[in-house]
Amino acid sequence: MVNPLGKHTHPYIPNSLPEIKREMMREMGIKSINELYADIPEKYRLKKLLNLPDALSEFEVKTHVESLLSKNKTCSDMPVFLGAGCWPHYVPAAVKEIVQRSELLTSYTPYQPEISHGMLQALFEYQSMICELTGMEVANCSMYDWASALGEAARMASRLTRRSEILIPKIIHPERAATLHVYDEPAGLSVKQIAYNSETGQISLEDLRSKISDKTAAVYIENPSYLGFIETQVYEISKEIHEHGALFIVGVDPTSLGILKPPGEYDADIVVGEAQSLGNSMNFGGPLLGIFACRDDLKLIRQMPGRIIGMTTTLDGSRQGFCMALQTREQHIRREKATSNICSNEALCAVAAAVYMSLLGPEGLRELGETIMYKANYAIHLLSKINGVKTPVFKSAHFKEFTVNFDGTDLSVKKVHEKLLQCGIHDGKDVSKEFPELGKTALYCVTEIHSEEDIERLAATLEEILIGR
């Protein structure tokens, strides 16, 4: 075969050495590997070589990919104030080191627990820490992402309540709402949106009360909300939901839970969320890490999607151990009656999150929440002083993301964005089309990686742009 070294073997294919092939074929009593393909009908045998680039040496692959990637401008090249479900946070070196340990990295789902004990324990620790953060008692060991976790949570609620209506807030990430729709429409679920208080952004309890009924399977809220503010009526909402026999699903950004009340304490039944923010790079939006947790209630647990690691002992009882639990919910056993089709998940991202939470500890997670909230509110403080800029749009407390409105200026969000980018700053996400009622509005995100200087530069540049007109 052709190969960059011009020799007839490839570094990834030890048996590509012709004499080994010959040796093996001799033992098998065949003359050519093509004999093993004889059963593929002639008309389907590919007669041409795949039209792909020629193989490159490792060095060439490296320089090629590096040079393509260097065309990107990243959050290290310029301050980027984007969030909306994927957030720039620092990933400690120890996290990166551990998830590159090849025994973890190159292992499969722990079907053979005795030889996969390390991964099982790490995943159990992840589940346990997610429970501590969210105030729930059971967590699975990952979903693909927040959006698909939400889709599965709604289906689970519908199975449990045998009802088919899901109420979600009007203020929700459009991609999450779209994913929810795609997951739930085939199951016959319908989704209705609850209005918000135009002053505060908070869920309109009145609208919730008018829409909730004995058809409601679940009500979903996000805290902090998609537009960054903290929803405070959680006890009223929870009470309303449970009085109607529906389930309460809460979506979270876990970096807030060192300082915000965990959903378990306001009686959430299911918690979903995005844990990319815990020790995982953004990677242009994937892989992500969907959180899925619920209360310690067998009825709920038996309807959970995804893999769950449980604590057990060795058969002789001599030692604690871990293995996959409740597999009878899953597709490989239950097939079309499974609680979900999920098989491969985001396990290694969950390990990263476990390492991250272990490094930060209770104090670190509290500090993380405080640091983020300080910096985001500092940005609010500076930006709100700029003439024509209104931030945040809603009179509510904001955690890490907040809306910035430009109705008082003659620039569109897009124009502001272009001008900031010219100055080497990437602003937030334009949400003017998503929420026309909010006018010319963008969603900004500030985390612990943004320095005072970054924030001041943003404010000063924005002011220049707006005044310079």
Added chain:
Amino acid sequence: MEGENGMFKQAKWNEPLIFKLGRKGRKGHILPKVEDEVKRAVGDVNALIPENMRRISQLRLPELSEVEVTRHFMRLSQMNYGVDSGLYPLGSCTMKYNPKINEFLANLPTIGMLHPYQNESTVQGILEILYRLERWLTEITGTYEICLQPAAGAHGEFLGTLLMRAYHKLNGECKKRNEVIVPDSAHGTNPASAAMAGFNAVVVPSDENGCVDLEALKAAVSERTAGLMLTNPNTLGIFEENIEEIAKIVHETGGLLYYDGANLNPILGKARPGDMGFDIVHINIHKTFSTPHGGGGPGAGPVGVSEELTKFLPVPRIVFDGERYRLDYDRPYSIGKIRSFYGNVAVLLKAYAYILSLGGEGLKEVAEVSVLNANYLMKKLKEIEGLTLPYISEKPRKHECVFSAKPLKNETGVSALNIAKRLLDYGLHAPTIYFPLIVDEALMIEPTETFEKEELDRFVEAMRKICEEAYTNPEAILQAPHNTSVSRLDEVKASHPRTMALSWRMYLKKNGQNL
């Protein structure tokens, strides 16, 4: 058996749960500081949080130094077995070597620090990579367009069955066409995905050759058929020779043909699902394209489709106008979204590097050697007493072969599970067991192309010894494994309502300790 001479010995740290480690006040990481000016301007940040929303309860996480955290997880890693440790012949999982250069590239900050909503002008490099990968994967699968968004194979299946739904809906047949046909040898995700997309799964049996029974298929299809899900080669490793006829039967009734790409590896550059008539194809990037499984994920499950179905794909689509790459959301027929953003990009980047490292010739070599290795193992294992190879044992397999340990079990009491456990003692991973469901005491063996003959021979030798041992000293096998970090686990206890502990919190509660 413990300490048997010359045998494998896995690390056996007595590593407590991390919750039991550390000391109050220890810190594993220092966060960037909050500058004085920021503090001054904002005031007390906790006062900003409405009182009823403040966290009051103590966060019960361990308090550890970085040193202890690193050591803890390093020890856990040593109690785990990966492809880099040795043969990992899990059938259907394609556990091949994960090239190191791919890991290096996927860990560059020039991808890690990219936000998905950045201005397109700042992400041209990654868009170019994804766009080219899409082109390459269409070429490899013989499809028209590829969507890179699904996070795994099953996610791709879900998308695929949703595409069936969208297609039939547009034809006004969605209500009527509510059945998806799957062979009895199919992976569990196939019927589960079909069910998630709102279909009833209809199972067709395999014939005596281990392939789809054509008569049964003809009887199963009807105007209710939305499509058929098939993997080819199938889960026995046998190529479905009647694929042309199968495609015809399904297409003539108006159904679509879905290709489960878990078994794509042995036909890379040799044959293409698109050419065989498949309308929808998923690819398991974490199998065929060498990206590591990470103990369960993340992987990626791109979906390829025929021209007719492209309009239904999730948004956004990556488009190239000859000069710049763009994300196009303007697709009125799109089913919408199955997740946030664009896919598991860091995983996809590794596949890009992998394809570049091999080229067309190299991928064909991958396929051929994977088949050579599987048939070599099959030939050798056939000679072992106690094992049989169901379904025309003379016929070559492709990437994997499925043995039955039924005779051994009948004669000695040693089951497929016991063989699997005993293999671990040799420092070899076990094959997939009890799948496909149509083989009793199944041992599903897929060596992949990336293991050398010496390692394959070591596996054969271990299998021979184990089967011999079954006849002479079955106790040792029934008690196995002996050389792994832990001995056999009580899986029943883990799922029993009385003993079930799915988190530390639940464990403490069960054991009467207050939170």
